[in-house]
Amino acid sequence: MWARSRTGTGVGPTGLVGREGELTELAGFLDMAAVEGAVLLLTGDPGVGKTALLDATAELAAAKGVRVVRGSGVEYETDISFAGLHQLVGSLPQELGRLPRSTREALDVALGLGAGPAPSRIAVLNAALSLFDEAAKRQPLLLVIDDLHVVDQASRAAVSFVARRLGGRRIGLLGAQRAESDASFRSTGLPELEITPLDATDALRLLSRRFAHLPRRILSGVAHEAQGNPLALLEFAGSAGVPGDRHDQGAGWASGPGRDVRALFGARVGRLPHRTREVLLLAALEGSGDIGVLEAAGGPDGLGELAPAERDHLVMVTENGRAVRFRHPLVRSAVVDGSTGEQRRVAHRRLAEALADQPERRGDHLARATTAPDEAVAAVVESAARSSLRRGDADGAVARLRRAAELSPDQTVRRRRLSQAAYVAAWVTGHLEVSHEIMREVEGVPAVRSLSAATTAGFLVLVTEGDADTAHALLMEAIEQAPMSPGPPSGELETALFTLTLASQYSGRPEHWQPLSTVLAQLPAASPAAAASLGRVHHDLGSVTEGMLRRLDEEISRLRDETDADVVIRTALTASYLDRLPGCREAVSRVIRDGEAVGSSMPALMFVALDDLYTGRWQPSADAADELVALSEETGYHLFAQVGHYIAAMAAALRGDLDACRRHCEAVWGWSGPRRLRRLENCAHQAAALAALGAADFETAFRHATAICAPGVLPPFNPEAVWSAPDLVEAAVRSGRHAEARRHADALRDAGVGHLSSRFALSAATATAMTSGAEDMVRCFEEALALPGVEQWPFEVGRARLAYGEGLRRQGLNRDARVQLAAARGRFEELGARSWEARAAAELRATGMTRTGRGKAGEALTPQELEVARLAATGLSNPQIASRLFLSPRTVSSHLYHVFPKLGIASRAELRDALEALPPEPPATRP
CATH class of the missing domain: 3.40.50.300 (P-loop containing nucleotide triphosphate hydrolases)
Known part of the structure; x- marks a missing residue:
C-alpha cells in the first residue's frame, strides 16, 4: 500500500x-x-x-x-x-x-x-x-x-x-x-x-485560518456544533457574521451538519439573481454539465448569467471550457430543492428541446416535464424505451415503458405498455418480482385484457409454475381476437405467437399443438427465428426446406454483431433443433457473460450446455446444466430448471453415471408429471433410454424409448421422437423385436431429416444399417460412416462403429468386427463414455481378442463363457443374456453348465465372488 x-x-x-x-x-x-x-x-x-x-x-x-x-x-x-x-x-x-x-x-x-x-x-x-x-x-x-x-x-x-x-x-x-x-x-x-471528521484541534485551526476576524467564543461554538465536519465548519462560520444570524444568538444546530450545510447553500443560492438560478437549475438537472447542452437550453446569454454563482464559489467552469461543475454535490441539491415544481418542469422541457438528437435523454426530460397524461410525450418515451432495448439497456427500457404507461391517456394503450414492460422484465432482465408488480398494475386498469397482457401473464405462469394449460388458454383467446395482417406477424402478435409456441412445445399435447397448427397455417413464410418458423420446425423437422436452412445460416452469421438478447435467443432456439448451435455459440455466450439480461441468460445457458453435449464435451455440459438449474431455482424460473435437469441427465447417461442420470430424470418426472408437460417427460425418457443402452439393459431402454413414441411412428410436435429414434431401433434389435426395429428405422428414413445435418443423416443411416439384411449390412454401415461431416459428432460415430462391429460378430466375421469394435472402444474412451466403452470391450472379448482367466479348478474359461458368466453374475436371466449376445437360451445354459465346474462353484449366487477372484487379465492381443 x-x-x-x-x-x-x-x-x-x-x-x-x-x-x-x-x-x-x-x-x-x-x-x-x-x-x-x-x-x-x-x-x-x-x-x-x-x-x-x-x-x-x-x-x-x-x-x-x-x-x-x-x-x-x-x-x-x-x-x-x-x-x-x-x-x-x-x-x-x-x-x-x-x-x-x-x-x-x-x-x-x-x-x-x-x-x-x-x-x-x-x-x-x-x-x-x-x-x-x-x-x-x-x-x-x-x-x-x-x-x-x-x-x-x-x-x-x-x-x-x-x-x-x-x-x-x-x-x-x-x-x-x-x-x-x-x-x-x-x-x-x-x-x-x-475520511473521518477533524479532531477539535484541527477544527479550531481551520476556523482560525479562514475566520480570524470572529471571536474565539463563536469559533469554539461552531467547532462544537459542526462535529468536525469541514464543510459545516466553513459554512456555519461563514454565516456567523451575518447580522441577525442564529449563530450570533448562540442558537444550536439540532440537525446533522450535512442537512444544515445544505440549508446554508440553499440560502446562498436563493440570494442569486433569478436568471442565474434558472441556468443553475438547468445544469443541475442536465447532470453532465455539458456547455453545449446548457447553451442550447439556456439561450445564447445563459452562460454569462452564471457569473454571480462563480463569484460565490458555487460553480466553476472547467479549464477546457466544456463543462460546468458544482463546488459540492450539496450545492446541486440545494439548487433543485430551492426550485418550484413548475420551474423544474420548464427546465426539463428546455433540456428536452436541446437534446433532440439523443432520444433517450430527450424522452427522460420530456417525461419529467409532463404531469398530466399526454400521448405525444408517451410515444416519445416509448420510442426511447425501444432504443434502450436495442442497445442492451433492458432495465432502462422497463423504466421508460412504465413511465410511458403513466403518461398514456388511453387505458388500453396504458395496459399494453405496462404489459410490455412486464414482459421485458421477465424475459430479458430476469426480474420476476418486478414483472409481477407491473402485472398487478395491469390488472388494476379497467379495460379488456390486451394481447400484451395475455402474453406476459401466459409467459409468467408458464415459466414459474409450469402451467401450460392456463398459458395456452390465455394466449389462444387473445390471438383469436387479434386482427391478422397479410404479412408476417410483428410486434405484440409476434411476441404472443412466440409465447404460445413455447407453451405448446413444453406441453407436447395434441389439444395444445393442434390449435397452434391451425394458427400457423394462416401465416406466410417468415424469418427462421420468427415464432411461426419455430412452430413449423417443432411440428415437423423433415418439412424444413433447404431455403430455410440457408436463411437460418445467414441469420446465424449475423449474430456476431447482434446483441439484442431476444434476437440471439430466438435464433439459437431454432438453430438448436437443426444442429446449428456451434455457429450461435459466441453470441449466446455473450448473453451469459454480460450478466445484465438474467432472464435471457437462462435459455442461453441451455444452448451452451446442449452444444457441449452434442459435440462430446460432457463435463462442461454438465457444469452449464448445473448452473442453469441453480440460477433458475434462485430466480423462480422453475420451468427452465427442468431443462437443466434433462441436459444433466443426458450427460450422465453418456458418461455411464446411472445414479446421477436417475436422480435428474426423477426430478423432471416429479415436477413435470403432475403438470402434464409431456415434452419434458419425454426428455427424461430419452435420457433414461440412453443410460440403459449404455448399460446393455435393452428391455429397460425399449420401455423408455417407447414411452416417447410407438415403434414405427414419429408423431408431430415431438422432436424427442426423432432424436431418440436410434435408441428405440437399437433397443428393439437387441431385445429381439426385429419387426418393430425395421418399422422404426423406415419411419426415421422416411421422415426426411437426413438433409438437416450430418448428425441426423448419420443417425438415420445407422438405424437403417442395424435393421438391414446380412447381405446389405456392410454396405449400409460403410455408407453411413462415409457421410461428410460426421466426425464432428464423436459419440454418434462411436455408436455406429459399435453397432457395425456387433453386426459383424453376429455373422461370425470376428476379425472385421474387432476393427470396428476397437475403434468404437477408443472413441468412447476418449469421450469418457464409461458404460459404452465397457460394452465395446465386452464385444471385443466375445470375439476372442482377450485372453481368458483361470478358475479355481484351474481350467480356462473361453471368451464367450467368460462373457456369459459376467452377465449372469449381474442377475440377468438366460433369455436376457441370449438376447444381448445374439445367442440362443440353450447355448447360454450350456455355457453356464461348463462355467460352474471350471470356477469351482455350484450356483449362480457364487458367480460374482468367483469372477472377482480371477487373476488380472493379460494385455489384449490386437490384430
Missing part, C-alpha cells in the same frame, strides 16, 4: 488543514498510478471533505504532469444508463476518434451518441477501457469520480470493470462515495480510504 505516516504540521501542502496523512497517502497513490495503475475509493459522511481531497489530488496530479478527467454521480440521473460514463468519455473526444471503428461505435451507441446495432455490455466496458488506455499513451491519466453512490448502475459496472484492470496501465481511478450509501462499492473489495 502507498500509505505513509501522518505528519504533525497541521496544514497539508494544498492548504487543507488536518489532512496531512490523507494527502500523503494520496500522493503515494498518484505515484503508483502513474507507473503501474492504481485505484482508491474515499468514503465518509457528507461534507467530511471527500470532494476537497479529490480537488487537491487533481491539482497535485496536474502539477505532476498527469492528465485529469473528472465525472460525478447525479441523483437526478440514476435511471439513465451510462450517464456517468458519458461525462468521462465526453472529456476525451480526440482519443475517442482514434479508437478502431467497432470500439468507437460501441461507445457511441451505448452512450446515445450514435446509431447502430446494440453493443453488448462487455463490448461497452472493453471499449471504455480501450479509450482510457488510448488517453494514457502520451501521459498518465487520472479518472476522478465524485458521488459514486448516485452513479447510474451501468456506469458503476463500467467503473468497477475498469478499476479491476488497471494493473500495468498508467491509469489511476480515484472515487468518492458516502459511507452510509446502500449502493456501496465495498462488496467489490477495492481499496478504500475512510
Whole structure:
C-alpha cells in the first residue's frame, strides 16, 4: 500500500488543514498510478471533505504532469444508463476518434451518441477501457469520480470493470462515495480510504485560518456544533457574521451538519439573481454539465448569467471550457430543492428541446416535464424505451415503458405498455418480482385484457409454475381476437405467437399443438427465428426446406454483431433443433457473460450446455446444466430448471453415471408429471433410454424409448421422437423385436431429416444399417460412416462403429468386427463414455481378442463363457443374456453348465465372488 505516516504540521501542502496523512497517502497513490495503475475509493459522511481531497489530488496530479478527467454521480440521473460514463468519455473526444471503428461505435451507441446495432455490455466496458488506455499513451491519466453512490448502475459496472484492470496501465481511478450509501462499492473489495471528521484541534485551526476576524467564543461554538465536519465548519462560520444570524444568538444546530450545510447553500443560492438560478437549475438537472447542452437550453446569454454563482464559489467552469461543475454535490441539491415544481418542469422541457438528437435523454426530460397524461410525450418515451432495448439497456427500457404507461391517456394503450414492460422484465432482465408488480398494475386498469397482457401473464405462469394449460388458454383467446395482417406477424402478435409456441412445445399435447397448427397455417413464410418458423420446425423437422436452412445460416452469421438478447435467443432456439448451435455459440455466450439480461441468460445457458453435449464435451455440459438449474431455482424460473435437469441427465447417461442420470430424470418426472408437460417427460425418457443402452439393459431402454413414441411412428410436435429414434431401433434389435426395429428405422428414413445435418443423416443411416439384411449390412454401415461431416459428432460415430462391429460378430466375421469394435472402444474412451466403452470391450472379448482367466479348478474359461458368466453374475436371466449376445437360451445354459465346474462353484449366487477372484487379465492381443 502507498500509505505513509501522518505528519504533525497541521496544514497539508494544498492548504487543507488536518489532512496531512490523507494527502500523503494520496500522493503515494498518484505515484503508483502513474507507473503501474492504481485505484482508491474515499468514503465518509457528507461534507467530511471527500470532494476537497479529490480537488487537491487533481491539482497535485496536474502539477505532476498527469492528465485529469473528472465525472460525478447525479441523483437526478440514476435511471439513465451510462450517464456517468458519458461525462468521462465526453472529456476525451480526440482519443475517442482514434479508437478502431467497432470500439468507437460501441461507445457511441451505448452512450446515445450514435446509431447502430446494440453493443453488448462487455463490448461497452472493453471499449471504455480501450479509450482510457488510448488517453494514457502520451501521459498518465487520472479518472476522478465524485458521488459514486448516485452513479447510474451501468456506469458503476463500467467503473468497477475498469478499476479491476488497471494493473500495468498508467491509469489511476480515484472515487468518492458516502459511507452510509446502500449502493456501496465495498462488496467489490477495492481499496478504500475512510475520511473521518477533524479532531477539535484541527477544527479550531481551520476556523482560525479562514475566520480570524470572529471571536474565539463563536469559533469554539461552531467547532462544537459542526462535529468536525469541514464543510459545516466553513459554512456555519461563514454565516456567523451575518447580522441577525442564529449563530450570533448562540442558537444550536439540532440537525446533522450535512442537512444544515445544505440549508446554508440553499440560502446562498436563493440570494442569486433569478436568471442565474434558472441556468443553475438547468445544469443541475442536465447532470453532465455539458456547455453545449446548457447553451442550447439556456439561450445564447445563459452562460454569462452564471457569473454571480462563480463569484460565490458555487460553480466553476472547467479549464477546457466544456463543462460546468458544482463546488459540492450539496450545492446541486440545494439548487433543485430551492426550485418550484413548475420551474423544474420548464427546465426539463428546455433540456428536452436541446437534446433532440439523443432520444433517450430527450424522452427522460420530456417525461419529467409532463404531469398530466399526454400521448405525444408517451410515444416519445416509448420510442426511447425501444432504443434502450436495442442497445442492451433492458432495465432502462422497463423504466421508460412504465413511465410511458403513466403518461398514456388511453387505458388500453396504458395496459399494453405496462404489459410490455412486464414482459421485458421477465424475459430479458430476469426480474420476476418486478414483472409481477407491473402485472398487478395491469390488472388494476379497467379495460379488456390486451394481447400484451395475455402474453406476459401466459409467459409468467408458464415459466414459474409450469402451467401450460392456463398459458395456452390465455394466449389462444387473445390471438383469436387479434386482427391478422397479410404479412408476417410483428410486434405484440409476434411476441404472443412466440409465447404460445413455447407453451405448446413444453406441453407436447395434441389439444395444445393442434390449435397452434391451425394458427400457423394462416401465416406466410417468415424469418427462421420468427415464432411461426419455430412452430413449423417443432411440428415437423423433415418439412424444413433447404431455403430455410440457408436463411437460418445467414441469420446465424449475423449474430456476431447482434446483441439484442431476444434476437440471439430466438435464433439459437431454432438453430438448436437443426444442429446449428456451434455457429450461435459466441453470441449466446455473450448473453451469459454480460450478466445484465438474467432472464435471457437462462435459455442461453441451455444452448451452451446442449452444444457441449452434442459435440462430446460432457463435463462442461454438465457444469452449464448445473448452473442453469441453480440460477433458475434462485430466480423462480422453475420451468427452465427442468431443462437443466434433462441436459444433466443426458450427460450422465453418456458418461455411464446411472445414479446421477436417475436422480435428474426423477426430478423432471416429479415436477413435470403432475403438470402434464409431456415434452419434458419425454426428455427424461430419452435420457433414461440412453443410460440403459449404455448399460446393455435393452428391455429397460425399449420401455423408455417407447414411452416417447410407438415403434414405427414419429408423431408431430415431438422432436424427442426423432432424436431418440436410434435408441428405440437399437433397443428393439437387441431385445429381439426385429419387426418393430425395421418399422422404426423406415419411419426415421422416411421422415426426411437426413438433409438437416450430418448428425441426423448419420443417425438415420445407422438405424437403417442395424435393421438391414446380412447381405446389405456392410454396405449400409460403410455408407453411413462415409457421410461428410460426421466426425464432428464423436459419440454418434462411436455408436455406429459399435453397432457395425456387433453386426459383424453376429455373422461370425470376428476379425472385421474387432476393427470396428476397437475403434468404437477408443472413441468412447476418449469421450469418457464409461458404460459404452465397457460394452465395446465386452464385444471385443466375445470375439476372442482377450485372453481368458483361470478358475479355481484351474481350467480356462473361453471368451464367450467368460462373457456369459459376467452377465449372469449381474442377475440377468438366460433369455436376457441370449438376447444381448445374439445367442440362443440353450447355448447360454450350456455355457453356464461348463462355467460352474471350471470356477469351482455350484450356483449362480457364487458367480460374482468367483469372477472377482480371477487373476488380472493379460494385455489384449490386437490384430
